[in-house]
Amino acid sequence: MTLSTKSEALSALYRNCLFRSDNAADSHEHVARELSDHVLHWKRGVPDTALFKVQLNHLRIYALQYGAEVEVTPQPFDGFSLVHTSLRGGAQIECDGTVMSVAEGRTAVLSPQRSVRLRWSPGTQQFIVRVPDALMLEVAGRAPDDELDLVPGRLLPQSLGSQWDLITQSLLNIAAQSGSGDLRREWSDHFERNLALFLLMHQPPQAAPAPASALESAEPAHYGADTRPHNGGAKQMEVLLEYIDSRLCAPISLEDLARVAGVSFRTLNVMCRRHHGVTPMELLRNIRLEAARTRLLTESACSITDTALAFGFGHLGRFSAYYFARFNELPSDTQKRRQRCA
Structure with missing residues (x-):
């Protein structure tokens, strides 16, 4: 339970x-x-x-x-x-x-x-x-x-x-x-x-939650080679999700994701499709949409605009479109449902 x-x-x-x-x-x-x-x-x-x-x-x-x-x-x-x-x-x-x-x-x-x-x-x-x-x-x-x-x-x-x-x-x-x-x-x-x-x-590698400044100074060659994940990439996937969770409100690039997982762009794409059925950036977007939905459902004073910006959605119309495609309702519908349940 x-x-x-x-x-x-x-x-x-x-x-x-x-x-x-x-x-x-x-x-x-x-x-x-x-x-x-x-x-x-x-x-x-x-x-x-x-x-x-x-x-x-x-x-x-x-x-x-x-x-x-x-x-x-x-x-x-x-x-x-x-x-x-x-x-x-x-x-x-x-x-x-x-x-x-x-x-x-x-x-x-x-x-x-x-x-x-x-x-x-x-x-x-x-x-x-x-x-x-x-x-x-x-x-x-x-x-x-x-x-x-x-x-x-x-x-x-x-x-x-x-x-x-x-x-x-x-x-x-x-x-x-x-x-x-x-x-x-x-x-x-x-x-x-x-x-x-x-x-x-279950403590992750020190590199996984490192700040952006540390990641930006890393050598590009670390993620340029086609490093093949072991066990279908399950361990790399766990490290990747941990990193995304730790930086939901901070910028994350495709290069960051490849570097943290320790794989090439191609392997990263294969790994994300195998485990989640989406590309790496779609996975990042979906996780942030889930976090945005949680905030709209639990925080009465938050606005849709502030929530979208907090999780990296700079365009409100695009945020609403992504949100609807993911949850089959608009952000405003989620807010109204929370108000009815309050």
């Missing part, structure tokens, strides 16, 4: 409300104490902050909402990573130069070294797991004083979403059990280590 605000597994979390407040100063103080010191700017809407928490052997699990639209700028994390899953609404996250659009149901892994900024839409609620570096080092068989070489910010591929949900719901189910006996702690430790191992195993 997909993790959402209605998931039964979250009941253990919702039973432990650390605080609820409509005061901006109180909200900042409580969240900073639990997660990370940060600057908090309130935007549209009325504050309705609530923070829920479950403490496990190594992990802290939270559900957090602000009610209003907010912009959060934390300090770089010291000794931990945060994993954000959007239970309701969505967020834009910039992490060490990588920009991610975290739609409802998607998960972002954050390990910033320089800077991180999060902008939450009104009504957003996030499921957050605080993962200490010490646990990751232990699982990796490294010394406690070693440094982890983690990708600063990445979206978890949709293909891994069900596995992530299963691990987190298992932990929540353990937390819901009464008592604190050795058996419960043993199971909790098992799933906590599995979670850390899952994050380490």
Whole structure:
């Protein structure tokens, strides 16, 4: 079952409300104490902050909402990573130069070294797991004083979403059990280590989420040769989708896609047609159309024009035509449907 605000597994979390407040100063103080010191700017809407928490052997699990639209700028994390899953609404996250659009149901892994900024839409609620570096080092068989070489910010591929949900719901189910006996702690430790191992195993290559400036300086020969993908290009396809997800609101060229996948233009085209039935740029456009649709369905204050521009559609008429061809309705029809359901 997909993790959402209605998931039964979250009941253990919702039973432990650390605080609820409509005061901006109180909200900042409580969240900073639990997660990370940060600057908090309130935007549209009325504050309705609530923070829920479950403490496990190594992990802290939270559900957090602000009610209003907010912009959060934390300090770089010291000794931990945060994993954000959007239970309701969505967020834009910039992490060490990588920009991610975290739609409802998607998960972002954050390990910033320089800077991180999060902008939450009104009504957003996030499921957050605080993962200490010490646990990751232990699982990796490294010394406690070693440094982890983690990708600063990445979206978890949709293909891994069900596995992530299963691990987190298992932990929540353990937390819901009464008592604190050795058996419960043993199971909790098992799933906590599995979670850390899952994050380490599925970390993409550092080159995949690199900023555009780094990609533009790469040697053209890297993607000029006809490098044939192994296993039908499944691994290259996963890296490619991860890259697209991490830069939905940033320019991406065909050269960028070939370079990230490590294949020639011809092989890239064959790979995308084999796995998705479309050309590389059509795949990019479809993924951005899906993100635009999610925003129109979940964010009441967004305009069609702003949404089109945010995802790289500079011509509104063409955006509407692409949108209709993809979803058999105009963007305005989607907005009206959301208003009827509100």
